[in-house]
Every structure is written in C-alpha cells, then in structure tokens.
Amino acid sequence: MEYPDNQPGNPFVQYVSSDVLLSLQRTRTASGSEPSFLIVTQVMELLFKLVCTEAVSGRDLLEEDDLSGALRALRRLHRACLALCGSWEALTSMSPTEYAEFRDALGDGSGFQSYIYRHMEFLLGHKVPAMAEVHRGQEAVHRELLRTLGEMSLYDAVLRLLWRRGLPVPDSSVERDWRLPYPERDEVVDAWHTVYAQQDKHYDVYLLAEVLVDIAFELGRWRSTHLLTVERLLGSKTGTAGTSGAAWLRRAAEHRFFPELWAVRARI
Ligand code: HEM
Structure with a gap:
C-alpha cells in the first residue's frame, strides 16, 4: 500500500506528519511477523521520547517550586509508561520460529543501541556513563547523551525540593557532579520515612512519592516483560x-528507579 505525501489540503496530515510517519515502516523480509515487530518498536521509541519530555517538564517545574505543575507532568509520564507496557501485547505471543524469519535481517541491531532509551534512563536518574560510550562513534548522539548525563535528573530535582521543604536530605544530594552514578543514601530513606509517617503534614510530597513509585513500577514491568519476551x-x-x-x-x-522510595517500604 502506498501512502502519498505532500497533502497541502489535509490539516490532520499536516499537523501529525502522518505521511512521513506512515512511510517509515521499511521491513527487510517477507515475514508476516516483522511488521508488528517494527511498528511496536517504533511506537515504543516514540513513547520513550514522551517519557523524556515529561521528565524534563517535571524536573524543571520542581526546580521552580511548582509542585502541582510537576505532579500533572508526572501523571502524564505515568500514563505514557502504562502505554509502553501495553505495547508489548502485540509482540509477546510471537513464536521463536516467527522471530527467526527476520532476526538475521536485523544484523547487529539491538534496542541496546536505542539512544532515546538511554536519555530516558539518564533523565530519570539511572546514570551509567559507560552506556553513553556505546554511542561514541556517532558524534551528535554521543554529545547529546553526555549533555543529558551532566544535567540533574528528575529524582535529583525531587530531592532538592525535599531539602527546600526542610526534610532531612543531606547537602551532598542537593549539589553534586550529576554525571556520576546516583549514590543511594540512608539519610534519603529517613527523609522519605518522615513523609510517609506524616502524610497529612507533607501531603503534596507524599503524592509526589507515590506517583514516582507508580512510574518506577511500570518501568520495572516494561523491563520484566521485555525479559520474558526475550526468554520466549x-x-x-x-x-x-x-x-x-x-x-x-x-x-x-x-x-529500580528512585531507589530510596523502594528501601523505605521495609520501614513502614
Ligand atoms: C521482541 C523481540 C526482542 C528481542 C528478542 C530483544 C532482545 C534483546 C536483547 C537480547 C537485549 C540485550 C542486548 C543485546 O545483546 O542485544 C535487548 C536490549 C534492549 N532492547 Fe530488546 N528485544 C526485543 C524487543 C525490543 C523492543 C520492541 C524494544 C523497544 C524499543 C527493545 C528495546 C531494548 C532496549 C532499550 C534494550 C537495552 C536495555 C538496557 O540497556 O537495559 N527490545 N533486547
């Protein structure tokens, strides 16, 4: 099927760029399973991008002390994560023989090389500098990943808000070299414990904690479903x-993203 481009009279196509979007499914084999694999992968790449967009909004709003705005962005981010998990449905029943019909055509291509996934992990706080090095051969991609690596993550901004609210977050969590892997700290677990123990007093921060756990839960589910699919x-x-x-x-x-929010559960 051909999808013609240049549709000046079609405002929907002009806004969505669906002519471009629908021309991007260039399968490499005649396998009946390859279109689902390619399209679902493209959908997930777009959703990773949406997660990045909302993580940046949430982080920047937190830095402006706009917690209600940040909660709205994180609620949207959580819905994007649900959509990411739901997207597996079109792939999880593929059989190994169906996958083998097109696997060789992928060459050494792997989601491991998805740079938007790596931006997403960095923005949410999972900083592994070696993962940026995978892209050293592609100058612009590598430069942008190093930029994201050097920025504060969403979780760093959350901890800075807790600190400004007088919760016992250590100074070393508020100003540090953002490029380095996140150092998990007992004092941060104490701070979250105060939030959970005094929910009424810290109600908006408590809502923030729970939406972060919603997000971490869904991203954990995305990874687990990926693993199960790969095993299958x-x-x-x-x-x-x-x-x-x-x-x-x-x-x-x-x-786990936002590790102290998982650690605090053992104390409640
Ligand atoms: C359904 C068939 C799939 C198989 C068999 C598969 C297999 C794998 C394997 C074996 C890895 C480890 C790296 C490697 O050696 O290749 C990996 C990593 C990865 N895959 Fe997939 N994958 C599949 C679908 C997907 C889809 C649809 C996406 C969405 C973009 C995806 C995204 C990723 C990402 C982001 C990583 C890196 C994970 C990390 O760094 O923690 N995969 N995949």
Missing part, C-alpha cells in the same frame, strides 16, 4: 548486540 523468543541465546541476552537483561531488570 531466544531462550539462552546471546543478543544481537553481543550481550549474554536474557541473563544480561535479568540483571538490568533488577535496577
């Missing part, structure tokens, strides 16, 4: 990017 399609085979595949993804799936 590849078993113990290595990945196209050269990792051990499922074993590597299992370790990646153990990471």
